[in-house]
Amino acid sequence: MNAISDIGRQDAVLHVDGLSVAFPTPQGLHTVARDISFTLRPGQVVALVGESGSGKSVTARSLIGLAGANAGISARRLTLGTRNLLNLAPSDWRSLRGREIGMVLQDALVALDPLRTIGQEIAEALSAHRWGNRRSRIQRVHDLLKEAGMPDPALRARQRPHELSGGQRQRALIANALALSPPLLIADEPTTALDPTVQTQVLDRLLTLRRNGIGILLISHDLGFVARLADHILVLQHGNVVEQGNAARLLNAPSHPYTRALLEADPLRRPARAIQPARTASPLLSARNLSVRRPGPDGMLRDLVSSVSLDLHPGRTLGLIGESGSGKTTTSRIITGLMRPDQGSVIFKGQAWNGPERSITERSRRPLRRHMAMIYQDPLGSFDPRWTVHDILADAVEAAGRPVTGETVTALLDHVRLSAAIAGRRPRTLSGGQRQRVAIARAIASDPSVIVCDEPVSALDLSVQAQILDLLDALQRELGIAYLLISHDMGVIRRMCDDVAVMQAGRIVEQGPAEIVLRTPSHPFTRALLEAAHALSAPADSHHIVETRAI
Incomplete structure (x- = not known):
């Protein structure tokens, strides 16, 4: 597995032979990537897949000189074209980045x-x-x-x-x-938080780059996207390559149990939403004719949302889907009371919650505030980095007017299936899945009736996505919470939602029971979204995979 192919050696964009990356710890060196080897030639795509913490991103960062000052990097060979990448000076890396190597970083939010x-x-x-x-x-x-x-x-x-x-x-x-x-592009989760139609555009763009001879190193938890683009795949677990090979063969007939587990975690391969309580006569939250206009850089007023109406019922999940920039997040900000609409109103638990009237203020919302919570797309960015997990959860409990004890924090961690031992840790020391669980624990600390979930699993690998979705589902059954779920992922929507509202250019163009909207959409835009999602899905289905050239 560690041998590098001699085929096309002269024209290879990148040679990686025996790459290992380690970081010093009080207990000694901790190896996070071990003996990684592959060859990337012009016009080819190599994909690194695996769970969060498997070594994908640190491998990629090592190839662009951004692994960190304390990183110990070794390899039998590490070359970009004819240039040796081992032991380059900082000025050499600066001259390479951008011109010879381009990189799409994972966290577009920061x-x-x-x-x-x-x-x-x-x-x-x-x-x-x-x-x-x-x-x-x-x-x-x-x-x-x-x-x-x-x-x-x-x-x-x-x-x-x-x-x-x-x-x-x-x-x-x-x-x-x-x-x-640049002749080499490193794309670290390039479709995170993108809706299916834009994912398709990104896919088309990367395919064009490949046809034009650009070599691409792709890191992604989206196996459907990987299947459409990659020639060769390396599957990483705990820093080790457990399986690699031709993309079509590996995704259709994986030999390693870990690879099979990754494929089985795909939300599109899991059962659809179980039947939830029927809608009650009175919604828990009702939004009517919400509209917001704001000036752009050119001074012209533009509609962010226009005439948006929706209902959220107890114990049910309403999915809000649409393209990037369609108004989903703006709608959620109005519903949570973080933005005042120019027109329309939000009624929550029978009381005026938001609207253009100056009489509706945060002070007037305060008695109901603890009944509404939010899970953000970027949990790390929403935490105070100086606080421990205990501090984060204790603050949420205090804000809800409840006494804080060690048992309170332990109970919240237990609710989200985390050990009490992490209470003393800070957010940056946690994995992505652990941070998202802490974000969920913070959201349920006030015993809310409604939780607004803004892309709660978009940055997580498939296996962790499955765990978080199962957790949200279990908490809904246990606590009776209603979710407003904003997501671009049709697999997540299908798995989680009872009802769906589809947004386009600030308007809701279609809404109804999820089973009907997703199975028999009536609006052309909804059909286009579903067709784009279908084109990017089903990585283990051979007729969806373009046969690729062997590396």
Whole structure:
């Protein structure tokens, strides 16, 4: 498994032979990637798959000089073209990044500079390598954003990251990585938080790059996406390659139990939503005719949401789906009382909760505030990094007006299937799945009636996604919580939702029982979303996999 093929050695973009990465700990060196080997040639895609913590991202970062100052990196051979990547100076890495190696970082929510516009961020990469003049760089930025699938690229180039949706930020990262047309692109979860139609656009863009001779190292927990793009797959577990081979063969007939477990964790392969309590006559939360308009960078008013109406019933899950930038998160901010609508109203538990009236204030909401909670897309960004898990949960309990004891925190951790031993740890020391469980524990600390879940599993690998979805399902049965679930993942929607509302350009174009909407959609946009999701799904189904060239 560790031998590197001699075929095409002369024209290989990247040779990795025996790469190992270790970090010092008080107990000694901890190896997080061990004896990784593969060859990547022009126009080929190698994918690294595995659970969170398996060594995928640290392997990729080692290839771009970003593994960390304390990282111990060794290899029998590590070359980019003819250049040896072992023991490069920081200035050498700076000259390589962007021009020779592009990288799409995993966390689009925090990877962009919040003080600069998207256009300035991308133009800096061009300017740093003395590409063109100011006018040509501006046009290049617009072209890159358009190629990455960004709507209104000239407008978006003038906006800062907080003005863009998560998917739009991800597309800006892709445009930034491709600014100088590097021969090697490292894509670390490039479709995280993207809806199926945009995932398809990203897939088409990466396929075009592959046809143009770009070598791509892909890291993804989305096995359907991997199946459509990759020529060769390495499956990592605890830093070790447990299986590798041709993508079509490996995904159709995996030989290792761990690979089979990853495939079986795909939400699309799991049972659909179990029957939940029927809708009650009176919804727990009702939104009517919500509308918000805001000026863009050009000063023109644009509708963020328009005439949005929906009902959320006790013990049921309403899924809100749509393309990136369609208004899903804005709608959730109005429902949680974090944004005031220009028109419309939200009634929660029979009381006025939000609306344009100045009489509806946070003070008036305070008696009901503990009955509504939120699980954010980026749990790490929503935690105070200085606090321990105990501090985070204790603060949520206190905010709900309840006494805090050690037993209270332990009970919350037990609810989300976490050991009491992690109470003293800080968020950065936890895995992605553990952080999401802590976020769920914080959300249920106030004994809420409603939890708004904004892409709660988009950044998690499939096996951890399955665990978190099972946990949310179990908590709903145990505690009777109603969920408003925002997701781009049709597998998650199918698995979790009783009802579905579909948004396009700030409007709800279709809604109803999930079984009906997902099986027999009536609106063309809903059909397009489902068709895009189907095209990216079913990695273990041979007729969905494009046969690829052996490496």
